[in-house]
Amino acid sequence: MSAKPHVLLLGGTTEANALAQALAEHDIDATYSYAGRTGSPRPQPIAVRVGGFGGVEGLAAYLRRNRITHLVDATHPFAATMSANAVTAAALAGVAHAAFTRPAWQPEVADRWTRVADIAAAVDALAGPSRRVMLALGRMHVDAFADRPQHHYLLRFVDAPDSPPNLPQFSLVVDRGPFGVDADRELLRHHAIDLVVCKNAGGTGASAKLIAARQLGLPVLMIDRPVLPHRLELHGSQDVLRWLGHEASSGTERGV
Ligand SMILES: NC(=O)c1ccc[n+]([C@@H]2O[C@H](COP(=O)([O-])OP(=O)(O)OC[C@H]3O[C@@H](n4cnc5c(N)ncnc54)[C@H](OP(=O)(O)O)[C@@H]3O)[C@@H](O)[C@H]2O)c1
Numbered sequence: 001m002s003a004k005p006h007v008l009l010l011g012g013t014t015e016a017n018a019l020a021q022a023l024a025e026h027d028i029d030a031t032y033s034y035a036g037r038t039g040s041p042r043p044q045p046i047a048v049r050v051g052g053f054g055g056v057e058g059l060a061a062y063l064r065r066n067r068i069t070h071l072v073d074a075t076h077p078f079a080a081t082m083s084a085n086a087v088t089a090a091a092l093a094g095v096a097h098a099a100f101t102r103p104a105w106q107p108e109v110a111d112r113w114t115r116v117a118d119i120a121a122a123v124d125a126l127a128g129p130s131r132r133v134m135l136a137l138g139r140m141h142v143d144a145f146a147d148r149p150q151h152h153y154l155l156r157f158v159d160a161p162d163s164p165p166n167l168p169q170f171s172l173v174v175d176r177g178p179f180g181v182d183a184d185r186e187l188l189r190h191h192a193i194d195l196v197v198c199k200n201a202g203g204t205g206a207s208a209k210l211i212a213a214r215q216l217g218l219p220v221l222m223i224d225r226p227v228l229p230h231r232l233e234l235h236g237s238q239d240v241l242r243w244l245g246h247e248a249s250s251g252t253e254r255g256v
Pocket residue numbers: 010011012013033034035036037050051052053054055056058059074075076078079080081082083085137138199
């Protein structure tokens with residue numbers, strides 16, 4: 001590749017953090033983009049910007065203005081709007097685009113999963129008698145479960161919310177991943193949880209609760225991933241470095 005790459009990395013995930021580290025180690029000019037959902041975004045070893053771009057047009061303008069050569073979408077698999085915008089904006093601005101993705105979680109023999117298509121289907125599935133439910137969904141989707149007020153919900157947020165969730169019965173833990181299996185098993189036990197509801201994020205940053213649920217024999221209501229537009233998908237930092245025209249040196253891959 002002739003021109004030096006200038007990367008915009010759409011982040012907010014454990015995988016994006018690992019990729020930022022690899023980009024820094026290879027002295028690749030790159031900026032990490034956060035949506036600004038949390039009050040204290042994790043520091044990064046590359047430049048950081050925070051906040052939405054203003055839709056497809058805003059992102060395309062950002063790419064042009066900052067002479068970005070490569071757009072790497074390492075957002076969460078459920079960040080469907082951002083990922084769709086990235087595909088269109090990169091095409092508009094003539095910028096190379098790839099998604100840095102992780103495989104979906106697959107059930108193991110001992111798992112007791114019920115799969116549903118989306119949040120609305122998860123809410124539907126919670127009709128019935130009162131249960132103690134770990135709602136491992138993040139702040140944005142919790143209010144949808146106000147339609148099922150008979151349950152006690154265990155919530156885990158990165159930041160304490162400004163206003164309490166719109167649920168009659170809940171316990172709130174403020175903590176930031178990645179989480180460990182022993183701690184998650186204790187959390188599920190301590191709160192006497194009998195159902196875990198979560199999105200099929202994949203990756204290692206949030207998988208501990210699934211292993212803990214398996215160990216405790218608990219059922220899981222697993223929300224499938226949204227369908228995204230076709231795009232080039234890369235699965236490790238080394239693949240991204242190669243795509244950027246850098247020889248991937250050994251020993252620098254961390255956490256992916
Ligand atoms: N959804 C999840 O379950 C989940 C879980 C863990 C982490 N995250 C992270 O949280 C962030 C927001 O996720 P979401 O599900 O709210 O996204 P989303 O619904 O797909 O995006 C909504 C809007 O937020 C802005 N946005 C999203 N990601 C951005 C980024 N990395 N940099 C700048 N702007 C961004 C964009 O605003 P404009 O249209 O104004 O550009 C986008 O249109 C992402 O960085 C994602 O990786 C999401």
